[in-house]
Every structure is written in structure tokens, then in C-alpha cells.
Amino acid sequence: MSLYQRDLVLNDYHPKVFAYYFKTWEKHDMAFHTHKEVEIMYVIDGTCTVVAEKKSVAMKKGDFILLDSNIPHRLIVDQQSPCRMLNIEFSFIKKTGCFPSIKDLANQNKKFATFLSLNRPYIVLKDTNEIYHTLKNLVLELDKKESDKDIMIQLHLAQLFMQLARITAEEMKETHTHYQANVYVNKTIKYLHHNYDCDIQVKDVGQAVNLHPGYLHRIFKQQTGSTIMEYLTSLRMEKAKMLLADTEIPVTEICFYIGINSRQYFSALFKKHTTQTPLEYRRAFEQNIAKFRS
Structure with missing residues (x-):
């Protein structure tokens, strides 16, 4: 039976x-x-x-x-x-x-x-x-x-x-909670990828995904290992690297394409993440391309 x-x-x-x-x-x-x-x-x-x-x-x-x-x-x-x-x-x-x-x-x-x-x-x-x-x-x-x-x-x-x-009831509850957290985290990541060029704060993200900013901050850190702002900063730096390598946008204007309104702050942040200034990164990339072509 x-x-x-x-x-x-x-x-x-x-x-x-x-x-x-x-x-x-x-x-x-x-x-x-x-x-x-x-x-x-x-x-x-x-x-x-x-x-x-x-x-x-x-x-x-x-x-x-x-x-x-x-x-x-x-x-x-x-x-x-x-x-x-x-x-x-x-x-x-x-x-x-x-x-x-x-x-x-x-x-x-x-x-x-x-x-x-x-x-x-x-x-x-x-x-x-x-x-x-x-x-x-x-x-x-x-x-x-x-x-x-x-x-x-x-x-x-x-x-x-x-x-x-x-x-079993507790396990099912935890599974449901984890699933719900994943839903909000995925919505947050999608929002950041669509709006990284804007001036974003955690409260803006919470409003966009319809969740309290404090709770969203907590579950995002649990699921991804980084805070929302840390994730956003990493995303912006990756976009900046792409723009420096693949476009001719002036270095002094790159920061405005990724939602950072201070050239000095962008330069310091970029160097912290890559060990190079934006200008050094572009020159190094151009030199590598030149060597490859020769």
C-alpha cells in the first residue's frame, strides 16, 4: 500500500x-x-x-x-x-x-x-x-x-x-522561500542590467521589484554573495571596459555612459577594479591589438 x-x-x-x-x-x-x-x-x-x-x-x-x-x-x-x-x-x-x-x-x-x-x-x-x-x-x-x-x-x-x-512542511516552506527569493533576485539583476546607466539607489531597485529595500538587500546578498551596489559597480566596470575597448568614445565621457557622474570617481573606481586607469586600459588594449595585427 x-x-x-x-x-x-x-x-x-x-x-x-x-x-x-x-x-x-x-x-x-x-x-x-x-x-x-x-x-x-x-x-x-x-x-x-x-x-x-x-x-x-x-x-x-x-x-x-x-x-x-x-x-x-x-x-x-x-x-x-x-x-x-x-x-x-x-x-x-x-x-x-x-x-x-x-x-x-x-x-x-x-x-x-x-x-x-x-x-x-x-x-x-x-x-x-x-x-x-x-x-x-x-x-x-x-x-x-x-x-x-x-x-x-x-x-x-x-x-x-x-x-x-x-x-517535510519546514523543508517545503524553506524551498518556497528560496524560490521566492530567487524570483526577486533575478528581477533585481534584470533591472540593473537595463538601468546601469542611470543614477540608481537601493530604494529605486526595491520600488522597481516591489519589495522593501532592506529585505531585498538581505536576500540579494544571501543569493549572490555581494550587495546590490557592489553588483551594480561590477556591472558598470564591465560595461566601461567594453566601451573603452570596442568604441571610440572619449575616455572623459565613458563615465556618463555607465551612470557615474564624476570623472574622478569613475577613474578611481576603475583603477580599484582593474589596477589601471581608464586611459591606461584603452592604451594597453590598443597596443595588444596592434601586436596581434603585426
């Missing part, structure tokens, strides 16, 4: 673990295979690669992958880096006993209900230490011989599902 099968939220089912094991893999290249059960592969130590749906996923300590049932996958472990993993395979059976069903849990927890609707063949997540703690407790309970251990197993599984839902 798929983790995302509609019947899970329409009727009463309990999760049931069918297999679980610790394993240290050394130099291993597994063939593609599938499971009828949903599988969690947790990296305790080392590194490995999991290939699922023809996509390779590099994993390291603290990473884990949740594979839906019947998804072809394989494990690859490099000879130089053994990988210790905990694998748990589970499916769903008709509810028995008094513990809430998957449907009951989804009705009480919005994030879990959303999680059950994702319909992803696999999800790769980074643990915050809570998942491994829950998995270890689950394994310890599964190993016990007591006849009344089922309620504790269900408790641990329910805890696991709630944690998976919360981590």
Missing part, C-alpha cells in the same frame, strides 16, 4: 513494521529493486548514494530518504567511505485495538494530512536528531518479547509520522 493511497484517510488503518535492520555497507553497488512496503533509509555514519526514479541522491550522516512502496531504487557505497544505515520497512493493515488510525491522526493534525497528500515517490530530508531518536526507540520496542508491546510500537510510529510531517 502506498503511503499516499487515498484509502488511508478514508478507512481505518494502522502502520505495521515488516522489516528493520542496522547494516554497515562497504563497497556496495546494489541492483535496482522494489519493496511492497514503504522504506526509510537513515544514514547513521559515512556517505552513500541512493538512486531512485533514475535520480542520484548523495547522502551523508543525518540524512534519510523516505521511499514510497514499489519505487525502483538502488544503494551505492564507495569503497573509500563505508556507510552505516538503519533501514525500516512498513506498510498498513486494518486497524486493531484502541490506538488511533492513520485517518484519525490526519484528522487531528493538518501537517500530517498535507504530508499524506504529497504523492512523492521519495523524500530526502535532514534530521534534527529527533527522527533517529524515534527510530531507535521503535527498534528497541520491536525487539522486545512482551505481548503488550503493540501500543508502544504504535506510539513510536505515530510520533515518527508527526515528525516526518513537520520536517
Whole structure:
């Protein structure tokens, strides 16, 4: 049964673990295979690669992958880096006993209900230490011989599902935030390339992309590694180099073509970026062309 099968939220089912094991893999290249059960592969130590749906996923300590049932996958472990993993395979059976069903849990927890609707063949997540703690407790309970251990197993599984839902929701939120940041950064870059010849301030860019200047400044630095004004200055210097090399525009007028209204400031800025004055740059370029032609 798929983790995302509609019947899970329409009727009463309990999760049931069918297999679980610790394993240290050394130099291993597994063939593609599938499971009828949903599988969690947790990296305790080392590194490995999991290939699922023809996509390779590099994993390291603290990473884990949740594979839906019947998804072809394989494990690859490099000879130089053994990988210790905990694998748990589970499916769903008709509810028995008094513990809430998957449907009951989804009705009480919005994030879990959303999680059950994702319909992803696999999800790769980074643990915050809570998942491994829950998995270890689950394994310890599964190993016990007591006849009344089922309620504790269900408790641990329910805890696991709630944690998976919360981590996935946070990951999706971060992904969305990152996507939105990229959109604004790309708009900013496009604006700068179209308006570098104008007198531009950060507030002008913020107004152009419809975002608060302070927030735009922060996400632009995070995404590009430079501030908006640093990026604009680098862009202007590249345009100045092009104009000096490929046109006959007087050196004293170049600054006005790139949005800098001071010849002295432009000359100082250009030398800072190229170690040459604008005039030295043009002469050096002309000399190189002359040598090439001769």
C-alpha cells in the first residue's frame, strides 16, 4: 500500500513494521529493486548514494530518504567511505485495538494530512536528531518479547509520522522561500542590467521589484554573495571596459555612459577594479591589438 493511497484517510488503518535492520555497507553497488512496503533509509555514519526514479541522491550522516512502496531504487557505497544505515520497512493493515488510525491522526493534525497528500515517490530530508531518536526507540520496542508491546510500537510510529510531517512542511516552506527569493533576485539583476546607466539607489531597485529595500538587500546578498551596489559597480566596470575597448568614445565621457557622474570617481573606481586607469586600459588594449595585427 502506498503511503499516499487515498484509502488511508478514508478507512481505518494502522502502520505495521515488516522489516528493520542496522547494516554497515562497504563497497556496495546494489541492483535496482522494489519493496511492497514503504522504506526509510537513515544514514547513521559515512556517505552513500541512493538512486531512485533514475535520480542520484548523495547522502551523508543525518540524512534519510523516505521511499514510497514499489519505487525502483538502488544503494551505492564507495569503497573509500563505508556507510552505516538503519533501514525500516512498513506498510498498513486494518486497524486493531484502541490506538488511533492513520485517518484519525490526519484528522487531528493538518501537517500530517498535507504530508499524506504529497504523492512523492521519495523524500530526502535532514534530521534534527529527533527522527533517529524515534527510530531507535521503535527498534528497541520491536525487539522486545512482551505481548503488550503493540501500543508502544504504535506510539513510536505515530510520533515518527508527526515528525516526518513537520520536517517535510519546514523543508517545503524553506524551498518556497528560496524560490521566492530567487524570483526577486533575478528581477533585481534584470533591472540593473537595463538601468546601469542611470543614477540608481537601493530604494529605486526595491520600488522597481516591489519589495522593501532592506529585505531585498538581505536576500540579494544571501543569493549572490555581494550587495546590490557592489553588483551594480561590477556591472558598470564591465560595461566601461567594453566601451573603452570596442568604441571610440572619449575616455572623459565613458563615465556618463555607465551612470557615474564624476570623472574622478569613475577613474578611481576603475583603477580599484582593474589596477589601471581608464586611459591606461584603452592604451594597453590598443597596443595588444596592434601586436596581434603585426
